[in-house]
Amino acid sequence: MKKIYFLSVFFSFFYTAWSQDDVYPAKEYKGVLYITNGTVHVGDGRVLDNATIKVNEGKIVQVGTGISVPQHDGQVKVVDAIGKQVYPGLILPQSDLGLKEISGSVRGSNDFRELGDYNPNIRSVVAYNPASMMVNVLKANGILLAAVVPQGGTLSGSSSVVQLDAWNWEDAAYKTDNGIHLRLPSFHPSRRSFFIETAQSDREEATRRALGKVEEIKSFFREAKAYLQETSRTAPNLKLEAVKGLFNKSQKLYVHAGEVKQMLLAIDFVKEFGFDVVIVGGEASWQIAPLLKSVNIPVILNALHRLPATEDEDYDQPFKTSAILQQAGVLFALNDDANNTRYRNLAFNAGTAVRYGLTKEEALSAITLNAAKILGIDSRTGSIEAGKDANIIISEGDVLDMRTSIIKHAFIQGREVNLASKQTQLYERYMDKYGLKQKQ
């Protein structure tokens, strides 16, 4: 079997490389860039009609109307966005991007789940593959930044935010080790499988086991806290050392929790350890929205495009959860975790949320500025405001509605990135084979 694995890994890698070898990361651009006359969606709710953005050395320096654009200046790049919609680059707040290539069948292409239970020292960024087949596809749909998150165990390790136009992981790193990921056990007994009834003992034990696990997690942090109080140490403990950032608040604790009880415990962590906690998943967060607001815990919602949790639940519950959080004043970001489409539909999850209660600008914030805040990068990105990185996309029309969500230009730190991908190349190749004319 090993041989076969080896071969299939080899081939998939080969294909990937072959198909995109002419899509290069953009060269650094230190000059001045103007994006003119577009409808600028700032990301914080504001929309500026017919506005111009001035960028210098990769940073936004000015946004507004009445910004004069020098004519015929060879040093200056001008992109006309008239009639087009200009948005901050979209941010995918939770993903296995670059860690997982062929999820199902090629083990060798998977680097997203480590063995062991307590791995706070695991760092996802070092395994991030910037040449992943998915990266260019996401970029073409306006996603310019993504959090790369390890899985597995209870403490899975630290995530990092990457920008999607890079030669290597060090280039890609946008914010390294922005948080540690904790996965809480389920308090619900597993649902019956069709063939085998859940044993009575299993049912009774689910809660007890979960509570036991939570105690164990707390013990870990108590020991870590004690450990970190001793500063002169000759033999450091990698695992305990790794959670230092949680105590000094340079890192957030991302608690993966969908059930009400899990989220209540996440709140408890804030109380005991004073961590900056973010809930990831939040399937049932709509039930405790006011509570989340009262303790100011933000939520990264898993994809809206999912089925309700129970037969009786409103068919549109997952679609409207974000509106409930919005109304309660909870800070939240939207995610796309659909494995079969590899997260390319982030904008359309936000679009669906609009139909079910968000305004378009609120939905946009949920995939830009809110995500930046939750990932701890809002000082640098997430909105089109002076002082931030020029992470900008220009769409033919409404980016949230697929019919018009056609990204014409994308800039990461002022560099205009190539929006071609293996998908567009194969499109071209076969349109050419059949003598068809491309229209896009």
Add this chain to the structure above:
Amino acid sequence: MKKILLIPVFFAAVWSTYAQQTFPVNDVADERSKAYIFINATIVKDVNTTLQNAAMLVQKGKIVAVGNTVAVPKDAVVVDCKGKYIVPSFIDMYSDYGVPVLQKVPVGFSYTSPIRLTSDTKGARGWNEAIKADIDAVDLFVADKDKAKTFRGIGFGTVLTHHKDGIARGTGTVVTLADKKENLVIVKEKVSAHYSFNKGTSAQSYPTSLMGAIALLRQTYIDADWYKNNPDAEGVNLSLQAWNNNRHLLQVFDAGDKWADIRADRIGDEFGVQYIIKGGGNEYQRIKEIAATGAAFIVPVNYPQAIDVEDPDNARLVSLNDLRHWELAPVNAAALENAGISFCLTPSDLKDPGQFLSNVRKAIEHGLSEQKALEALTRTPATLLGVYDRLGSLEPGKLANFLITSGPVFHEKTAIFQNWVQGEKYTVRDVDDSDIKGIYAMVLHTVKGDTRYTVEVKNARTATVSNMDSIQVSFSFNGRMVNMSIKTGKSAQPVIRLSGAVDHNRNWKGTGEDAEGNTLLWSAEFVKPLEEQTDDVPKKIIAPQTKITYPFGSYGWDEMPRQETLLIKDATVWTGEAEGVLTNTDVLVKQGKIVQIGKGIRDAGAKIITGTGKYLTAGIIDEHSHIAVASSVNEGAQSVTSEVRIGDNLNPDDINIYRQLAGGVTASHILHGSANTIGGQSQLIKLRWGADDKGLRFEGADPFIKFALGENVKRTISVANNRFPDTRMGVEQVLADAFQRATDYENALKKAAAHTGKKKEPANPFATVRRDLELEALVEIMHQKRFITCHSYVQGEITYAMRVAEQFGFRFNTFTHVLEGYKVADKIKAHGASVSTFSDWFGYKVEVTDAIAYNAAIMQKMGLNVCINSDDAEMARRLNQEAAKIVKYGGVSEAEAWKMVTINPAKALHIDGRTGSIKTGKDADLVLWSDHPLSIYAQPEKTIVDGIVYFDIERDRLLRELISKERNRIIQKMIAEKKSGKPVATFKPSLYFSLSCREDEGAIIQ
């Protein structure tokens, strides 16, 4: 007396209570007459006849006489049954008494584990281990004293027992629950043949699914019939031989659920068998369909316990379906009675058989008549088993199988004292409260003199003593002796302890010790009976508030909706036809059809639906779906399973039907999964929410079948695959081989039909050629009577599949998924297949690394009939968005993109004459959208199938409130049950799942 005895002599040879003749006696002979006469009893002779103050004479295990005047033979033991009842004992039709199956963990099918291809059963038996027709319960039967005692304790005297293992389970035998040598308790050796959908302990992989089990049963009926001609090719097949021999017996099918009952009955209909069906207790939910089976039923009385739902977070995960069933389960028997269905009751599914009588009583409280209850436990089973001449009532000549009870057998306070089986007494309860109940005058002869007390005995365990400063009295009566200890005063003083014997005049005499340890004599005399309220009649409780809805769970209908004349006014109508988009247009619907499209249409009788500002389109048709399927979508044990049918396996209660209506879907093509190259036959349905499985079917549509190629069928993720094929090279050969075999089969049939002995009669080719359901479906394909939807990914496999088909003279109707279809669009076009793809899936398997979102656009531009499908219960709710993506990826026009989810799939499924666009004469399958249908902001407000509004956003909002109220009501009731101290079941989430092509994965991987 002798005269009466003469009548049943015929039976006596077998049914005597003599010790068995062939067994040597290690003692002296001890023949007794074993005659008992029971007098002064209320005798429930049969379901219709109760005799007051009657007598029954029993001799040598059988009833000799029953009546108001029965001569008492001198050598009979007289049993005075004053105040007591004599009732025929019960018969259980669904027991495994004496033939238990050794429990093994059921072998589930795993997508990655090796396939078990052969049977573990040794010898000249059939190919499939789950067909155990040659098992005879009478062979395996070993009397089991403990079990016999348990079931006698709840009133049973006779059972039909069988080995509950396998899909065919062999024969059952009728035995009594007497503690005798097996030889003497067997009433009838082979009475019944048993079947189920559950392969039990069989470790063989086939069948992995319910539909596979059904196919196996159907094929076995055919094989057995063919085997009657002793085909050389088969040799001796003991399984089929036994199957055939069992056909003349009573046919009993363990179905175990309302829909399964109907599935079982359909198999019976096909092969001329009327099964007696063992139900599941939820038949009341679909009583009309159940009655239509015409079957007699055996139903359990195992009602669900209240669930511990105090924790609201847990309660949320218990479905309304389960909550309602908890409340309604006891109405099941009454529903059967009211529907005129013949049925028996069985304790078989009860974890604690001790619950049986109280559960029957619950059924009576919920409307079952007492008479019917008795019939269901005596005459009906005896009649079905063909033993009513020997069992089931108290008549001369019948076995002396009866109960002596304190009152009417189903009343709450009634106790069973004795259960007589074959004329032998088995004591169930020694003590009769009525023997001791009463007021007594007691005298203690102590050293200080006599003291007098009054004792009030309430029952064999409770008494109070007056005229004494007593705090506690403990009392017991065991039928002969009384024991009492009386604690006087408040201190921890010792007690007065008394024990004594009770004589036949109810006077007590005995000895005791007082608190100081002095011995004493004492006596008591019966003074008078207790004054009691005798309201011991079953209380009729108010009918539960739960209504039965269709489907039974949330969002169901109180009554199935009917077609109405509908007039949709002033909408923007996307016709999907050459007329394109018509603004401010009306559409008139009558009798389920679109009858008029235009402006200013009037119809006095029509219900008006205002379409102003809204968009009306044809309903969405999902070419690739796995909703509304019960338990399984794959029969994965073999590479060719064209014999299985998804239609056998529908689940009309699937909530995803409703959710997809809410997403604008009106028809779905329900496919077999992709576990094997030639999968099962698919089923096109319309989303008629609330209909039964037959009602869901898209009537008159061409039949289809699912094929699959690539990674799934070669079991790529299995590290231990042993099922051919393991490569795409092998997949091609599986296809070629299957159609070669089908060709040979067809030729053999033709040849057999031509060779007819008698000239005028058409020959039956199946007399010599074994009818093969698998090959039959393939022959249909070759004759364009069945059409293929083929799961496919890479260009090479798409091409070779077409070439194999062309070699055998047919074509692939549809390639589904077909993510590399763009690479061979010209070849597919030349072949003439439709394509049905995902809008933007990629990157989840090696075979989708070249999948591109532009696939649909390229194929459309190449002139193919392109559909966008879901294969995903969630995404199917947003197929309009998926179609809109084709505008984004490749710039297809909106009109063309919309067709990809409506008229194009209708064409691919050959139903474009019926549905898929808005055109006069077509079915009124329509969706009214809030916004431009391709916009992400669009939401269906009404979804209409056949002119019936199955989804209405306003009704949905109303239902949400009702569901919430009803949930709360029942949850509160359950909590009250818990508070009242009744046992409650530990919380467990309700079963709720959605299937995908690879259902074992949980997540939807395609």
